[in-house]
Amino acid sequence: MLIHFRNLFWHHHHNNHKPKILHLSSLTVLVILVVVFQVALTLFTRLKPGVLGFAAHISADEVVALTNQQRQTQGLPPLQSNSLLTQAAAAKAAYMFAKNFWAHNAPDGTTPWFFFNQIGYNYRYAGENLARDFGDSGSVIGAWMNSSTHRDNILSDHYNEIGVAVVNGILGGQETTLVVQMFGQRTAAVASVPQTAAVAVAETKGSKTQAEMAFSQPQPQKASLSQPVWQWPETMLTQVGGEYSEKFPLLSVFTLTKSLNLGLAILVMIVLAIDGWLVWHRQTVRISGKSFVHLSFLALVVLLIILSGSGQIM
Amino acid sequence: MSKKLDLLHSDYLFLSLGLGIGGGIYLLLAHQPSLQVGVIILTGIFYILWGAIHHAREDEWHIKVLLEYILIAALAVTLWLSFTLRT
Numbered sequence: 001m002l003i004h005f006r007n008l009f010w011h012h013h014h015n016n017h018k019p020k021i022l023h024l025s026s027l028t029v030l031v032i033l034v035v036v037f038q039v040a041l042t043l044f045t046r047l048k049p050g051v052l053g054f055a056a057h058i059s060a061d062e063v064v065a066l067t068n069q070q071r072q073t074q075g076l077p078p079l080q081s082n083s084l085l086t087q088a089a090a091a092k093a094a095y096m097f098a099k100n101f102w103a104h105n106a107p108d109g110t111t112p113w114f115f116f117n118q119i120g121y122n123y124r125y126a127g128e129n130l131a132r133d134f135g136d137s138g139s140v141i142g143a144w145m146n147s148s149t150h151r152d153n154i155l156s157d158h159y160n161e162i163g164v165a166v167v168n169g170i171l172g173g174q175e176t177t178l179v180v181q182m183f184g185q186r187t188a189a190v191a192s193v194p195q196t197a198a199v200a201v202a203e204t205k206g207s208k209t210q211a212e213m214a215f216s217q218p219q220p221q222k223a224s225l226s227q228p229v230w231q232w233p234e235t236m237l238t239q240v241g242g243e244y245s246e247k248f249p250l251l252s253v254f255t256l257t258k259s260l261n262l263g264l265a266i267l268v269m270i271v272l273a274i275d276g277w278l279v280w281h282r283q284t285v286r287i288s289g290k291s292f293v294h295l296s297f298l299a300l301v302v303l304l305i306i307l308s309g310s311g312q313i314m
Numbered sequence: 315m316s317k318k319l320d321l322l323h324s325d326y327l328f329l330s331l332g333l334g335i336g337g338g339i340y341l342l343l344a345h346q347p348s349l350q351v352g353v354i355i356l357t358g359i360f361y362i363l364w365g366a367i368h369h370a371r372e373d374e375w376h377i378k379v380l381l382e383y384i385l386i387a388a389l390a391v392t393l394w395l396s397f398t399l400r401t
Binding site: 147261300307308313 | 345374376378381401
């Protein structure tokens with residue numbers, strides 16, 4: 001057992017003066033193990049949703065406060081929390097879970113403006129920011145502020161009201177936390193046709209480019225027959241200003257993957273460092289790649305994994 | 315001798331630049347996993363190519379060496395990619 005362990009991590013003539021874990025066969029096994037583990041994890045989260053998921057600690061009130069903090073640093077007036085906008089945001093989140101999509105516009109054509117109208121918020125200006133899988137409120141605001149279109153929404157002087165919903169649910173078979181932030185300025189008189197609207201649109205999916213979509217004029221909307229009829233759960237309508245009180249998953253898939261990946265990378269890095277030193281120290285001649293070069297590539301990956309946070313914005 | 319050393323230094327400089335640019339772009343594309351995936355794969359390919367060319371220039375090229383670079387790149391890319399796709 002001890003000999004096997006030594007051969008795995010240390011130079012010896014039994015392993016041809018190269019730790020067994022760095023042999024081609026062992027590296028192949030490690031790659032296969034990582035892939036199999038990830039596939040198994042994905043299957044498990046789909047078969048047993050709620051056990052593994054994303055444990056977020058985001059508060060809607062905190063998102064509103066941090067948004068206003070950003071506005072105040074730019075000399076803009078704070079946004080007032082509006083219960084109608086909060087309900088519209090909760091309804092949008094519920095709709096994304098119900099229809100299993102992650103976008104401003106639903107696959108069935110439902111636009112963000114539908115939720116404003118449906119809840120009875122007659123707007124002059126309206127906007128929407130989306131986020132998912134973030135661990136805390138500060139990270140959500142930070143990601144939005146780093147995206148020009150989302151930042152434009154947060155710092156727009158067109159808006160004077162805000163509603164935020166933080167909702168847990170299962171999207172694409174995976175436990176996730178959605179954050180929907182809706183901005184608005186109501187019309188003085190009740191009107192069903194918006195004059196102007198802006199929405200921050202993600203940089204990736206969708207047929208239109210960011211620039212095309214960022215200031216797109218929405219189609220005149222009425223909560224009428226032209227719109228899909230969908231009733232959101234009553235619980236959504238009552239959670240004004242707070243988080244959706246669904247139970248959190250026992251373990252975060254993100255944290256589990258991050259920990260195991262970092263652990264494996266660091267283990268291989270340690271073996272590479274010792275191997276490189278021993279090769280240099282003993283002047284070993286062998287057909288092999290350069291340990292310190294492999295070490296630097298893995299160190300980059302470890303550094304990026306540590307520096308990167310979770311979450312996506314749209 | 316000094317020419318060979320310069321050659322090696324330029325190789326390592328090129329590797330550092332390539333990995334640095336890959337890492338930098340990855341961070342710039344934070345919260346856009348679909349674009350980050352492309353950066354990860356390109357960085358992995360760059361690493362394999364660098365290994366093959368570097369060892370050929372050093373007259374140390376061998377299929378086992380190439381396979382080692384491919385497998386280290388595959389391991390690094392798999393770890394990096396699986397993390398990114400979970401964000």
